[in-house]
Amino acid sequence: MARPSKPLISRASAVAASIEIIDSEGLDAFSLPRLAKHLGVRAPSLYHHFSDKSEIxxxxxxxxxxxxxxxxxxxxxxxxxxxxxxxxxxRRSILKHRNAAPILLQYLPRDLLSRPYEDTARFLEASGVPVHLHVQILDGMERLTLGAVLTEAMRKPSTKNTIFPNVDPETQPLLARALAENEMTSRQLFEEMIRSFLHGVVRNDDVEIEDAHDMSVSAR
Structure with missing residues (x-):
């Protein structure tokens, strides 16, 4: 079937409709015919904006x-x-669309995050963070954030006591006790993980500088 000569839908409306379908029906329910039906058009109309399903x-x-x-x-x-x-x-944006987590794992373009990182690198420089740490921080933040959030998105929502699911107090008493003593939500644990990474990068750099200075002094 030939595509219409003029687009009947916008690219933005097709993307929004795709997210609606995936959110409500799951990723397995998504297809070009299903999307076209949702938009009230025929499938060829989608090809004005997308070459195939992967591009959508x-x-x-x-x-x-x-x-x-x-x-x-x-x-x-x-x-x-x-x-x-x-x-x-x-994290908040991704967890609103848990069913789409596998899509982000496969299709998320790195340039989406690297482009705003020019501004972030400028922020780091203005904050007095040494330039030689910028790549370590930016690359580490991307890997840490996406890895943690997408893993969380592909699991069922948890409470303080179910962060580790199916823990048996009889056979796993120490882990069960740790869960009982935990006072942080998943969000708070996530935030502390980010802080620990960033402060750790700077602390390790300070230690290396001090060690290099001590070696230089002792060599004199």
Whole structure:
């Protein structure tokens, strides 16, 4: 069937409809005929904006991951909190669309995150973070955030006591006790993980600098 001479839908409406289908019916229910039916058009209309299903899914991944808002924070010594907020915003956006987690794993383009990182690198520099740590921080934040969030998205929502599911107090008493003593939600644990990584990067760098200085002094 030939495609219509003029587009009957917009690219944005097709992406939004795709997300609606995946959210409500699951990823297995998504197809081009299902999307066309949802939009009230025939499948050829979709080809005005997308070459195939994979291109639609890539656009869905870009839309979901790009929905996280950029925090407004002045550069300064509390710069790690900028990343905590940035990662938490991305986490919130992705967890709204848990059924789409496999799509993000496969189709999320790295340039979606690297382009705003120019501004983030500028923020780090203005905050006094050494330039030689920027790539380690930016690459580590991307891997850490996406890995943690997508793993969480593919699991059922948890409470403080079910972060590790199916724990048997009889055979796993120490883990059961740890869960009982845990006072952090999944979000709070996520935030502390980000802080630990960032402070650890800077602390390790300070230690290396001190060690190099001590070696230089002892060699004199």
């Amino acid at each position: 899914l890539a656009a869905v991944a870009r839309q979901i991951a790009g929905a996280g808002t950029i925090p407004r924070r002045k550069p300064g010594p509390d710069w790690p909190e900028y990343f905590v907020t940035l990662s938490t915003n991305l």
